[in-house]
Amino acid sequence: MLSSLLVAITRLLEFVTSVPSNIDWTKSSLYASMLSISAPPVLWNLVARNEFRRRTLAKYIGPHAGCITLATIIFAVGLYREVLYIKALDDQPEYSLLRGFKTAAFWILLVTSNLLLITSFSGLGFYGTFFGDHFGILKEERVTRFPFSVLDDPMYVGSTIYFVGIAVWYERPAGLMLSLYAALNYYIALKFERPFTNMIYGKQNSDLNHRD
Template sequence: MALPPLASLVDFTQPTLWLAIGHVVFNPLAWNIIAQNEYRKKTITRLVGTPHRGVALLGTAIFVAGLSRDLVFAWAMEHQPKLDTLDTPLVKYSGYTSIALGLLFVLSSTYRLGLVNTYLGDYFGLLMDRRVTEFPFNVLEHPMYYGSTLNFFGTALLRTSPAGLLITLSVAIVYQIAQGYEGDFTGKIYAEREKKE
């Protein structure tokens, strides 16, 4: 059975689609630019007085931006066509499995890093004693990014939404790019500490 053309699966004229993709692109771009500026110029720390307050401020902003992105993602899917062939028990189980695995990666990463380092505390000079190598970091280099992507994928499957799958693809691409520059920069921070020691 052939799939219908892409234009009938995704309504590209719907503004909520582009708003969702915009959120997906903006969030990691913004938090990485802000965090790298903080590392170089200490702008947030000077503004709020201490690195811990700075992490709390940036972490709150990242969390709220993530909630906004998730709401817009759900909103975008409501305004898009559904694909009835995805409405099967196998697809539903795959969606639930994807979300469960995604949550496992995100929550276990947060547990291992703690809130300070989950929200880029190392850019504020709040470095961990050593690199985390326990699960999930022994399975994936960037488990939070992969976990988040799995959550988007599972949600799109449960909503039987081709547009949701397209937005998930944009999440995967943006996070792949973010992993490159965030991972390199974080590595540089810890390498500089080792030189000083």
């Protein structure tokens, strides 16, 4: 049992360290996947900020319908991103893992990612998840319960873990590079999102204090 576990762990470490030598940079699907990872955060931040400043959608269809429209776009783009990610993995070199260990690792990663995503959505609600605060749909206070009690940005962490899980399932080291690339994009996006969200809620608190 111990020897089998050591073999599985060794194989996993080899899988991770083999990333540089197992990326086929000639495949266009790899760059399409990278673009599909980078574009959505830029898209939804531009739309949400424009909505906060100009109320472009809210003026015509109302803030709630505008937020639902943005959510639909985010969801559709996210699905297409998954398709391109799997296509990119299919075109990349394979590095076989032990089947039992691969399955266990995949399910652990999948359950962890979904736990973070589902509990985040539950805490934030639909409008809180999809930039409702940029449409003027604000919560009374910031959410601080789990998973926000242990992570500042559990949705982005959950999404990154999901990318890693799929890379393990398909046994493609290149997927780890794309997962790291996704994490970097989320990190950059948060550099813009977090201060802007803090500003929105800071303004709300200031307005409430003035009313009091």
